[in-house]
Amino acid sequence: MHDKSIPFEATIRWIKKETRDTATYALKINSREIQRTYTFKPGQFNMLYIPGIGEAPISISSSPTDHEIMHTIRIAGDVTTYISRLNAGDVIGVRGPFGSNWPLEEIEDRDLMIIAGGVGIAPLRSVIRHILMSGRRKKPTSRAPIGRKFILYGAKTPKDMIFRDEFPRYMDAFQVFLTVDKADPEEYWRGEVGLITGLLNKVSFNPLNTVVFMCGPEVMMQGMTKEMILRGVPGEKIFISMERNMNCGMGVCGHCMFGPKFVCKDGPVFRFTDIEGFLGIKEI
Amino acid sequence: MTKAKIKKDHLKLIFDRLKTSHRIIGPKVEGNVIVLAEIADLRDIPAGCKEQQGRGTYRLGKNSSQLSVASSQIFSFSVGPDSFKRFMSPPVRENFAFKKSKKGISISQNSSQVREISTAFIGMRACDIAALRLLDKVFLEGPVKDAGYDSLRRNSLIVGINCLYPGDNCFCSSMDTGPVIRDGFDMAVTELDDSFLLEIGTVRGREILNGLPIDEVSDKDLSEKVSKIEKCKKMIKKSIKVSELPWLIYRNLEHPRWADVAGRCLACGNCTQVCPTCFCNSSYDNLQLSGISKKLPELSGARIRTWDSCFSTNFARVHGGNFRPSRRARYRQWMSHKLAYWIDQFGSPGCVGCGRCITWCPVGIDITQELEALHAR
Numbered sequence: 001m002h003d004k005s006i007p008f009e010a011t012i013r014w015i016k017k018e019t020r021d022t023a024t025y026a027l028k029i030n031s032r033e034i035q036r037t038y039t040f041k042p043g044q045f046n047m048l049y050i051p052g053i054g055e056a057p058i059s060i061s062s063s064p065t066d067h068e069i070m071h072t073i074r075i076a077g078d079v080t081t082y083i084s085r086l087n088a089g090d091v092i093g094v095r096g097p098f099g100s101n102w103p104l105e106e107i108e109d110r111d112l113m114i115i116a117g118g119v120g121i122a123p124l125r126s127v128i129r130h131i132l133m134s135g136r137r138k139k140p141t142s143r144a145p146i147g148r149k150f151i152l153y154g155a156k157t158p159k160d161m162i163f164r165d166e167f168p169r170y171m172d173a174f175q176v177f178l179t180v181d182k183a184d185p186e187e188y189w190r191g192e193v194g195l196i197t198g199l200l201n202k203v204s205f206n207p208l209n210t211v212v213f214m215c216g217p218e219v220m221m222q223g224m225t226k227e228m229i230l231r232g233v234p235g236e237k238i239f240i241s242m243e244r245n246m247n248c249g250m251g252v253c254g255h256c257m258f259g260p261k262f263v264c265k266d267g268p269v270f271r272f273t274d275i276e277g278f279l280g281i282k283e284i
Numbered sequence: 285m286t287k288a289k290i291k292k293d294h295l296k297l298i299f300d301r302l303k304t305s306h307r308i309i310g311p312k313v314e315g316n317v318i319v320l321a322e323i324a325d326l327r328d329i330p331a332g333c334k335e336q337q338g339r340g341t342y343r344l345g346k347n348s349s350q351l352s353v354a355s356s357q358i359f360s361f362s363v364g365p366d367s368f369k370r371f372m373s374p375p376v377r378e379n380f381a382f383k384k385s386k387k388g389i390s391i392s393q394n395s396s397q398v399r400e401i402s403t404a405f406i407g408m409r410a411c412d413i414a415a416l417r418l419l420d421k422v423f424l425e426g427p428v429k430d431a432g433y434d435s436l437r438r439n440s441l442i443v444g445i446n447c448l449y450p451g452d453n454c455f456c457s458s459m460d461t462g463p464v465i466r467d468g469f470d471m472a473v474t475e476l477d478d479s480f481l482l483e484i485g486t487v488r489g490r491e492i493l494n495g496l497p498i499d500e501v502s503d504k505d506l507s508e509k510v511s512k513i514e515k516c517k518k519m520i521k522k523s524i525k526v527s528e529l530p531w532l533i534y535r536n537l538e539h540p541r542w543a544d545v546a547g548r549c550l551a552c553g554n555c556t557q558v559c560p561t562c563f564c565n566s567s568y569d570n571l572q573l574s575g576i577s578k579k580l581p582e583l584s585g586a587r588i589r590t591w592d593s594c595f596s597t598n599f600a601r602v603h604g605g606n607f608r609p610s611r612r613a614r615y616r617q618w619m620s621h622k623l624a625y626w627i628d629q630f631g632s633p634g635c636v637g638c639g640r641c642i643t644w645c646p647v648g649i650d651i652t653q654e655l656e657a658l659h660a661r
């Protein structure tokens with residue numbers, strides 16, 4: 001196993017601009033040795049490192065079956081701003097992978113509802129691609145999840161929708177529902193306008209048989225969880241991915257503590273009922 | 285042999301034996317305070333001193349305490365602001381060094397980080413040994429082992445001392461961490477009236493005694509130890525009801541007392557610095573001046589890890605926001621972590637009852653009182 005306290009070098013293979021402030025970066029690990037030992041699960045994150053600037057925790061947006069490690073990054077702080085100025089061929093530091101993952105074993109014979117807000121779709125794309133790829137493999141051994149699958153995604157405006165060009169492909173396996181806070185009058189928009197909770201009225205699903213994977217702004221996740229529970233989805237079947245200021249990634253720096261949880265090692269993906277008591281508390 | 289006895293003036297023999305193979309860290313007076321530092325001579329140990337500790341006060345002197353200390357007593361003093369945390373998880377350390385040039389980046393680990401020389405920690409109290417075992421859980425038993433801590437820890441020899449005179453702010457007995465040392469030591473010492481009772485915890489602890497003039501331990505010696513420790517327990521004034529943890533905190537996360545303590549707390553972080561179990565830290569890049577010569581890399585420096593504190597304003601900062609801007613939330617985070625979250629995370633409270641945070645808080649905030657106050661409706 002490679003040492004997760006020291007960054008390894010990775011080269012940016014290509015960059016795809018998603019929106020005005022977000023882009024996807026495909027990385028290839030430089031060392032063959034580490035290439036061999038590096039494995040991750042959908043939902044985990046890496047610490048991306050720019051020497052002299054610092055580190056930022058960024059979720060992995062590719063599937064473990066993809067050839068490259070992808071990160072979909074919105075410009076937010078110094079590190080992500082710096083990364084946004086890099087080009088293909090540039091080298092960055094990476095530590096990881098860290099954290100918990102989306103529990104794929106929970107969805108084997110159940111319906112899956114993926115709910116994402118803004119850049120929160122990045123860690124969920126890892127699951128989406130994983131499902132799309134396992135569905136394609138026709139080997140009887142690779143069991144593709146058999147339940148129905150939905151994606152509910154909300155963004156500020158249509159222009160802020162990440163992976164918009166990939167949605168048609170997602171429709172192979174998912175029913176996709178989109179909404180924006182505000183439609184752009186200059187652009188043709190066929191999705192909904194309004195809160196993401198509103199999308200729930202469009203979806204016909206069986207709450208008792210549904211597993212929810214959710215990532216987005218905390219207020220959105222709180223509102224959405226409340227709605228799901230009102231509709232009868234058991235709290236134990238709702239999984240949410242949290243954002244905090246991870247600094248070490250290994251549960252030894254204390255920065256990302258959320259109640260008794262270390263978001264970096266117990267999370268970022270939590271079972272809702274495990275953190276429920278702390279979600280509403282201000283400044284916890 | 286698991287127990288032995290030596291004459292009081294033979295303590296020097298043990299010290300000299302240790303000195304041949306170890307750097308020795310122990311209690312020493314610096315600036316009127318008992319700190320932990322390298323000690324070259326047994327006489328560095330402030331024999332017979334007894335400090336007076338209060339909420340936010342500390343006075344050191346021969347007879348400044350109300351406790352009457354037997355005149356022959358050497359280890360009569362209690363814990364000062366330093367804890368052994370400073371040596372196992374140094375306040376500043378280098379994670380790795382980096383260079384960046386047109387060709388790319390290179391990252392190298394500093395090999396001098398691994399200290400070859402063994403360190404003997406002498407005079408560790410039961411609470412400090414308990415604290416060290418808590419730090420082991422944090423740094424060694426997580427998903428990734430902290431290599432720096434691991435090597436420092438493995439190169440350490442622990443010579444504990446059973447407390448016979450507690451500090452005024454101690455409450456180890458209620459936390460079940462002291463005053464008697466039960467495990468986690470190489471050698472544990474009890475100062476009897478005219479000799480030292482030595483209990484051996486490890487092979488390394490036994491080796492120290494090879495060839496030294498030791499005596500048999502009698503039942504009388506053992507009962508003297510027990511009665512002295514019982515006496516010490518009776519002198520402990522403060523306590524926490526561990527049976528109320530963690531629920532007393534969990535049920536009161538919105539208690540008005542948090543706003544009250546926020547009005548007194550300065551958010552200075554002293555309590556986290558002196559606490560032997562507070563482990564929070566921050567890593568950042570330290571840059572060297574570069575670009576002076578064409579031969580030098582464009583950029584070089586090191587990633588440094590320093591102690592940090594949940595009281596720091598920016599501790600819970602993310603881009604575009606801060607999860608704990610108020611002092612109320614930061615004090616609550618600290619105390620809730622110590623007395624509640626820690627139980628969920630590591631199986632026991634994160635407080636060992638050493639009382640340091642009470643003594644060294646500039647405004648005298650007392651964790652035992654703050655907890656008690658959560659009972660008020």
Ligand code: SF4
Pocket residue numbers: 555558559560561562622634635636637638639640641642651
């Ligand atoms: S919280 Fe205070 S009394 Fe408890 S271990 Fe830390 S410094 Fe000692």
Ligand code: SF4
Pocket residue numbers: 548549550551552553554555556595644645646647648649
């Ligand atoms: S409790 Fe006391 S020592 Fe701790 S941060 Fe507040 S003022 Fe400082």
